[in-house]
Amino acid sequence: xxxxxxxxCMGNICRSPTAHGVLHHHLAQAHLLNVVTVDSAxxxxxxVDASPDARSQAxxxxxxxxxxxxxxxxxxxxxxxxxxxxxxMDWDNLALLQIQCPAQHQHKIRRFAEFFKxxxxxxxxxxxxxxxxxxxxxxxxxxxxxxxxxxxxxxAPVLTRCVPEWSQCERVGSLxxxxxxxxxxxxxxxxxxxxxxxxxHNHHPEIWNVYQRVRLTLTTHDAxxxxxxxxxxxxxxxxxxxx
Numbered sequence: 001x002x003x004x005x006x007x008x009c010m011g012n013i014c015r016s017p018t019a020h021g022v023l024h025h026h027l028a029q030a031h032l033l034n035v036v037t038v039d040s041a042x043x044x045x046x047x048v049d050a051s052p053d054a055r056s057q058a059x060x061x062x063x064x065x066x067x068x069x070x071x072x073x074x075x076x077x078x079x080x081x082x083x084x085x086x087x088x089m090d091w092d093n094l095a096l097l098q099i100q101c102p103a104q105h106q107h108k109i110r111r112f113a114e115f116f117k118x119x120x121x122x123x124x125x126x127x128x129x130x131x132x133x134x135x136x137x138x139x140x141x142x143x144x145x146x147x148x149x150x151x152x153x154x155x156a157p158v159l160t161r162c163v164p165e166w167s168q169c170e171r172v173g174s175l176x177x178x179x180x181x182x183x184x185x186x187x188x189x190x191x192x193x194x195x196x197x198x199x200x201h202n203h204h205p206e207i208w209n210v211y212q213r214v215r216l217t218l219t220t221h222d223a224x225x226x227x228x229x230x231x232x233x234x235x236x237x238x239x240x241x242x243x
Contacts, residue, residue, distance in 0.1 A: 003158050005038045005149070006079055007112065008097060009089040012042030012072035014135075015124050016089060017052040018060055019112060019142045021067040026146055031201060031232040034239070035162040036153060040070065041079060043096040047072040053128070059135040063143075080105040084161065087112040090123035115148030116141065154226040163234040166218075173225025175234050178215040179241065187212050193240055201233045 009015035020040035052067045080101045086109045088094035097109050124141045127134030166175040181187040206217040220227040
């Protein structure tokens with residue numbers, strides 16, 4: 001089950017599509033697109049169906065991010081139901097979202113700036129009326145927050161939603177799951193497939209095996225606990241086990 005993140009600014013042509021494109025880029029690199037999705041929208045309908053601002057696209061492209069396939073839209077009622085995390089670019093966007101959002105979904109709304117790792121800013125300022133430096137500042141802040149979001153993807157709410165089959169061992173910071181196969185050969189074949197996936201993901205799972213039983217433990221050892229790498233490999237192993 002995918003964890004859904006929605007980026008929101010005013011018109012959905014500068015800040016939120018930039019955040020959308022940058023996070024999508026990082027999710028793709030981390031093998032997470034099958035379990036985490038990102039979208040963007042605006043609180044207003046000023047630019048519905050428009051491409052991101054040409055300046056936003058140009059500055060993003062210079063850093064390796066492609067925004068060209070994104071199109072502006074306005075936040076709708078279904079967004080509050082379907083999204084797991086709704087991130088407002090500034091205080092005005094936050095207030096407008098809180099007014100529109102049903103009470104049972106208010107907990108999903110947060111400021112994008114809450115995920116900054118190094119910046120002390122409280123918002124991502126609108127660059128629309130500013131020169132090139134404004135768009136560069138947006139990218140700096142977006143990259144900072146996306147780094148924080150990638151860390152957040154290893155948190156309990158995301159793991160519980162995306163890989164509920166895995167138990168979370170908080171004491172040692174790991175995920176664990178066990179299988180019982182019909183034969184020793186089937187168990188060995190599964191372990192080999194897991195090894196191939198682990199190599200693809202640059203991960204080092206702990207594998208325990210006794211005859212037909214296999215137990216996997218995932219943790220990012222050099223980080224001292226769970227990271228988005230564990231979520232990515234756990235979801236890939238889930239898909240393998242269902243095949």
